[in-house]
Amino acid sequence: MKNWNQLFIRQGFIVKEIDINCFDCKKETEENLTFLKESLExxxxxxxxxxxxxxxxxxSVKELEWLNVVDYKGRGLGGNLWFRSENEEPKIRELDxxxxGIIRQLNRLGLFTEGSCDGxxxxxxSVHFKRGLAMEKVEKLFHILAGKKVRIHNQRAVFTFDRAELLDVAENMQVIKKEWLDENxxxxxxxxxxxxxxxxxxxxxxxxxxxxxxQYVFENLSPFVDHITVDQSGNILALKKYRNGNGPTILLNAHLDTVEPFEIGRTIIKNDNIWSSSKGILGADDRAGVAVLLEAAKSLFHSTFxxxxxxxxxxxxxIGLVGASEVNDYFLWDVDTAIVAxxxxxxxxxTSCAGFIPFCDEAYGQWIENVSKEKGLSQWKCTSGGLSDTRIWAEHGIQSVNLSVGYNHEHTEEEYLDINACYQTVQLLHAxxxxxxxxxxxxxxxxxxxVS
Structure with a gap:
């Protein structure tokens, strides 16, 4: 279920969460704030x-309940009004x-609109943009957020997907900073x-x-897969067929748990590309791997794989590879290869545990190494390592490897994460x-x- 912050963002209210269920509304217009209060009432x-x-x-309430309240007969009649100046904020009750949410975010980013319709x-x-607005930034933005599912023609963007997905796009847009649109x-x-x-x-x-x-992973993975469930042990299992599915079946795996709880009140210290925790563990083992796989799911959704x-x-x-050990065998029967992050x-x-327990044929590890070299990611090398879920998949006869995701000194207060190294794992998966x-x-x- 979405929290209040998500519900507000997805509907277009410009409020800043400063604590759980507590929001700074000083940057919102009086008219939009009145509409927000009326909806809550x-x-x-x-x-x-x-x-x-x-x-x-x-x-918070279920989003359908929230939508039933903010929607009403005649809402959106102002969606095709031309805003008189770039300083004029759109009125939410006059938008479909x-x-x-998308319209508020577009105008926040300086991509000023003249009209819209949710279909x-x-x-x-569709959204109509102001005359004279250079559409390169609009194309860049929606290419990242929705791939080929948004068509740009002259000063108009058309969203070729179900309108419920527009809410997801709005939520993702709120992260983007205006200056990022000047980058590639x-x-x-x-x-x-x-x-x-x-x-x-x-x-x-x-x-x-x-x-x-x-819950976080389930919600963020769901839009990019065909089927998703939580099994009897609490593992998330999901599946996606890309195009006609006539290709390899590949397992992507990371683990959700940390070795100990996060310290109360801890902060993440960012020193350029090195992140650490102000106290206690950072938890990049294995949140870094989880992030890599969620990014893979997003990119594959718009790929030609x-x-x-x-x-x-x-x-x-x-505490002993418990979750992996309890995955039902049937989910693994047709898997050709596994990649653990x-x-x-x-x-x-x-490619092995301590050099004694093989996870895959040497040739498979070498094949991945060659793929990395072809893409200019020459730092990747086959090696032996310790225990991980990789061992479980290998025991099922699956060609399996475990990839670095950038954390070091895990399970200690000295743990840190090289975020650039973590992103290099994303790049290797793309390749x-x-x-x-x-x-x-x-x-x-x-x-x-x-066989021979």
Whole structure:
């Protein structure tokens, strides 16, 4: 269920969360703030507002209930009004319900609009931009957020997906800073990755108590997969067929739990590309891996990859690979290869446990190493490592490796994360999936050689 902050952002209210259920509303217009208060009153939600600070005294509601309140007959009649100046903020009650959040974010970013329509469930949503606005930034923005599902023509953007997804786009837009739009697409994607990484490092979840981080991952993965569930042990299992699915079946895995709880009141210290915790563990083992896989799910959604990806986010890894050990066998029957994102340092492709327990054929690890070199990611090398969920997948006969995700000194107060090294793992996965056809041919040859 969405929290109040998400509900407000997705509907277009410009308020800043300063504590749980507490919001600074000083930058919102009086008219929009009045509409917000009216909507809360209709829900019979207890709240107070003092000196521009809104405090809500009850839990959030389901988004459908919220939408039923903010929507009403005749809402959106002003959506096609031309705003008289760039300093005039759009009025939320005059915008269509499902596109109001996007319009507020576009105008915040200096991409000024003249009209909009959410399609009313009968046609595609669209936005008209001010005459003379250079559309390069608009194209860049929606390429990152929705890929080819947004069509740009002259001063108009058309959203070729269900209008409910417009709310997700609005929520994702609120992270983007205006100055980022002067940079290239790769830079913006990298900044968005770092934002989600920080979100994950802020959610507690010691072994056996992973509910909060599991909910976050479930909500953020759901839009990018065909099926998702939580199994009897608490693991997240998900599946996505890309294109016609006539390619390899690849398992992506990371674990949800940390070895101990986060210290109360701790902060994340950022020293350029090195992040650490002000006290206690940072928790990058394995939140860094979780972030890498969520980013992979997003990028694959808009890619040309042909095949199937299964996602497993396990629980209780830190106390003996418990979650992975309890995954039902049927979910793994058709898996060709597995990639685990749970290794310290950078550039390691772990192919065995201590050199004695193989996770895969040497040739498979070497194939990944060659893929990295072709993409200019030459730091990646095959090596041995310690225990991880990789061992469980290998025991099922799956060609498995464990990749570095940038953390060091895990399980100690000296733990730190090299965020650039973490993002390099994202880049390696991009290269890996681009080579899926070659991977199919390689696996066939390797299996024939094994039989002979």
């Amino acid at each position: 209709k829900l019979e939600v207890s709240f107070s507002i003092t000196n521009g600070i809104l405090t809500i005294h009850s839990d 319900t499902y596109i109001s 009313h469930g009968q046609r595609f949503a 697409v790769d830079y913006i994607k990298k900044q968005l990755f770092f934002y989600q990484l920080e979100q994950l490092l802020s959610i507690d979840g010691v072994s056996g108590n992973e509910e909060s981080v599991r 042909n095949g199937t990806v299964k996602y497993i986010f396990t629980v209780k890894e830190e 749970d290794r310290r340092g950078k550039g390691d492709i772990v 890996y999936f681009e080579k899926s056809l070659e991977l199919c041919r390689f696996l066939k040859v390797m299996n024939r050689e094994r």
